Amino acid sequence: MANICVIGTGYVGLVTGTCFSDMGNQVICLDIDKNRIEQLRNGKMPIYEPGLKQIVEQNVEAKRLSFTTSYKEALKNVEFAFIAVGTPSSDNGEADLQYVQMAADSIAKNLDHPIIIVNKSTVPVGTGDWVAEIILDQKNRQTPKFTVVSNPEFLREGSAVNDFMNPDRVVLGSMDQEAAKKVADLYEALRAPIMITDLRTAEIIKYASNAFLATRISFINEMANICESLGADVREVARGMGMDKRIGPSFLDAGLGWGGSCFPKDVKALTHMATTRGAHPQLLQAVMDINQNQRHRAVKKLEKALGTLKGRNIGVLGLSFKPNTDDIRDAPALDIIRMLLKAGASVQAFDPQAMQASKTEISDLVLCQNPYEVAEGADAILLVTEWNEFKSLNFERIKENMRGNIILDGRNIWDPQDMRDKGFQYFGVGIPQPEN
Numbered sequence: 001m002a003n004i005c006v007i008g009t010g011y012v013g014l015v016t017g018t019c020f021s022d023m024g025n026q027v028i029c030l031d032i033d034k035n036r037i038e039q040l041r042n043g044k045m046p047i048y049e050p051g052l053k054q055i056v057e058q059n060v061e062a063k064r065l066s067f068t069t070s071y072k073e074a075l076k077n078v079e080f081a082f083i084a085v086g087t088p089s090s091d092n093g094e095a096d097l098q099y100v101q102m103a104a105d106s107i108a109k110n111l112d113h114p115i116i117i118v119n120k121s122t123v124p125v126g127t128g129d130w131v132a133e134i135i136l137d138q139k140n141r142q143t144p145k146f147t148v149v150s151n152p153e154f155l156r157e158g159s160a161v162n163d164f165m166n167p168d169r170v171v172l173g174s175m176d177q178e179a180a181k182k183v184a185d186l187y188e189a190l191r192a193p194i195m196i197t198d199l200r201t202a203e204i205i206k207y208a209s210n211a212f213l214a215t216r217i218s219f220i221n222e223m224a225n226i227c228e229s230l231g232a233d234v235r236e237v238a239r240g241m242g243m244d245k246r247i248g249p250s251f252l253d254a255g256l257g258w259g260g261s262c263f264p265k266d267v268k269a270l271t272h273m274a275t276t277r278g279a280h281p282q283l284l285q286a287v288m289d290i291n292q293n294q295r296h297r298a299v300k301k302l303e304k305a306l307g308t309l310k311g312r313n314i315g316v317l318g319l320s321f322k323p324n325t326d327d328i329r330d331a332p333a334l335d336i337i338r339m340l341l342k343a344g345a346s347v348q349a350f351d352p353q354a355m356q357a358s359k360t361e362i363s364d365l366v367l368c369q370n371p372y373e374v375a376e377g378a379d380a381i382l383l384v385t386e387w388n389e390f391k392s393l394n395f396e397r398i399k400e401n402m403r404g405n406i407i408l409d410g411r412n413i414w415d416p417q418d419m420r421d422k423g424f425q426y427f428g429v430g431i432p433q434p435e436n
């Protein structure tokens with residue numbers, strides 16, 4: 001069993017630290033956010049992630065998991081330091097590496113014994129080498145021996161613990177095969193395929209994977225728009241495509257497109273990496289354009305159905321960028337709500353986990369206690385995030401509460417015929433639309 005420190009206690013860091021401790025390792029999680037560490041020490045979760053709280057509690061109780069804001073304390077006696085800090089987008093789309101730089105600097109200043117630094121943050125190709133340079137570059141200090149291993153993370157928010165514990169593969173990249181094998185040993189109990197490659201290749205595997213998944217979604221959304229114009233049903237098209245083993249069914253749900261803390265910034269960062277090296281990433285550009293367009297199309301659809309958005313009252317179901325998370329980073333709902341407000345509509349919304357964070361972003365947003373309150377006085381309802389609890393609502397009650405009868409189901413979760421039979425003017429994405 002190993003001594004591990006994990007730097008950053010966000011969706012990736014906290015899950016990584018907790019899961020490694022659950023596998024029997026001694027783990028200390030570090031964050032520069034004092035509030036976050038205080039919360040964790042008091043048994044409060046700074047993020048919503050199903051199942052996480054319980055495993056954190058169990059491992060804290062077993063004294064395998066602890067939290068600190070001190071690099072000195074975190075690095076004491078550890079064999080592995082995982083970096084899991086944020087890498088958001090800069091204005092030009094490039095990955096902003098300031099947090100990675102800060103973490104590398106702090107490791108360098110506090111390191112007093114040999115260590116393997118494992119980078120879990122999604123970082124541009126070449127960052128592993130750059131981190132090594134930062135650590136070597138400490139003036140007036142004899143740097144202890146260290147190696148950098150890239151270990152991109154593929155977990156999904158909403159099922160992060162399960163994804164971490166049951167990965168499709170573990171990717172490790174390093175020029176030092178022995179160090180990579182030591183990191184591989186940490187994952188052995190998970191019985192997943194482990195792929196060891198060079199540092200740069202591991203770094204780009206993460207970007208390529210996210211870009212490919214984003215491409216599948218934009219592809220099916222483009223198909224959805226074509227289906228709409230031709231009177232076909234994209235859900236059946238996706239089913240028909242997905243049964244082909246070469247294609248497979250996942251990531252073929254037409255809707256309002258992707259958002260969140262990863263796909264948008266990673267596709268942008270990959271595009272930036274390519275462009276600055278003279279390549280022309282036309283496909284990636286189209287993938288982003290199609291995604292942004294889905295949000296505009298939703299607003300246009302509502303405007304067409306309502307005649308105008310000015311003075312209309314729109315109820316929105318779902319604010320987080322996808323179900324089972326409280327994360328609203330680049331959430332389609334927020335973008336769409338801003339467009340609706342700009343066009344003169346008022347918006348009332350409900351989300352099981354992301355209400356306060358959304359209100360902080362958009363002060364004009366009216367928060368409701370449940371979907372039925374969202375329906376009160378609404379001219380139209382727009383479903384943006386497909387939380388399970390929205391799948392079977394009491395639509396008689398919804399209809400009674402509404403002023404109008406328009407439903408735009410942005411994730412195709414309800415049955416169109418059933419909804420029309422219940423008296424709604426129902427619109428989906430990529431399915432035959434009612435005339436209006």
Ligand SMILES: NC(=O)c1ccc[n+]([C@@H]2O[C@H](COP(=O)([O-])OP(=O)(O)OC[C@H]3O[C@@H](n4cnc5c(N)ncnc54)[C@H](O)[C@@H]3O)[C@@H](O)[C@H]2O)c1
Nearest residue numbers: 008010011012031032033085086087099102103121122153
């Ligand atoms: N969120 C996901 O689903 C996901 C999945 C795979 C990979 N990733 C990648 O993992 C990385 C982390 O993502 P996240 O969503 O967990 O981020 P996050 O924003 O939720 O958390 C990052 C944490 O790092 C802390 N931090 C920043 N600078 C620090 C420093 N110098 N020292 C210590 N702590 C510091 C922040 O306070 C914050 O708590 C990103 O590169 C992301 O692209 C994220």
